[in-house]
Amino acid sequence: MRCIADTAPSPRAVPLPEDRLAVTLRGFRPSDVPFIAAIVADSLHEHYDPGLYPSLSGEWPEGFLVAANPDEVPVGFLLGVSQVEREARVLMFAVDRQHREVGVGHLLMRTFLDRCRDRGYRRVTLEVRVSNATAIRFYARYQYSVIDLLKGYYSDGENGYQMARPLP
Template sequence: MSSTEPRADSSYALEPIAGGEVFLRNFHPRDIPRLGEIVAEALREHYEPSLYLSLSQQWPQGFLIAQDRMGVPQGFLLGVNQVPGEARVLMFAVDGRWRDRGVGAHLMESFLQRCKSRGMARVTLEVRVGNATAIRFYTRFGFSVNDLLRGYYSDGENGYQMSRDL
């Protein structure tokens, strides 16, 4: 391994993306403080650290981290499998400085692949009605709107439920 390669933990499957500057791996509990920062900035939500931990235990392969060369998370996708045959994206965000470089696309592609490998038939998610960037992103990935969720977010904004078949 050269000195420019990121420090790898043997339990991680590192996949280089964004020109080799970002790597996909599985979630680790030490990521939680950094994920809290990304969630506050990108999603305007605050969750207890224990929530990330308990959700990660349900389906560890559904919780993907995009780390920089220093091992610091710069994006993540947290999916759950609570309904048989169906995955749900609970949280998905990339740090503002790392957007529009394909990090989100790689997180989503890997997640959809993992869903298929687990034999799932459908993926659902919720998105703020005013989040045109995310709605365009999801549409590009084959998601379409199923339902309007009134007052779904903690600040009262409506949401859309979107889904796609696998």
């Protein structure tokens, strides 16, 4: 399984430092589903049952971060879960093309790692396509390193890397 979300209490909104795009971070809302599904289809080339997002957000609401524009429309998100004791996993992470390379991804990742520390997690894992050089470079900036090769991991047969980083 790769994605997740629900209607539990929203995490506190976090404004972007420069406020360049007036993007704020908040928790997932059920009304976000069509926007998030569009970002997923375009950025991750995957389609999930719309019910998956609300159901996964219920497990760890603070682990599902949504970056929204002033009209409350999601322009990026990071969906994290915890399936192993004291460990988090980034299940989905994407920013809408029009909003990339201005810091939205860094804001999402930084905030997510803080939330993981708040919960006392010791490690974060994720999977990424071997061809996704942009994301691999981004993750390397955050001290993620490759721990495994996942043969034929993706639905189109592409291999994946499993990456992980410790949380001090």
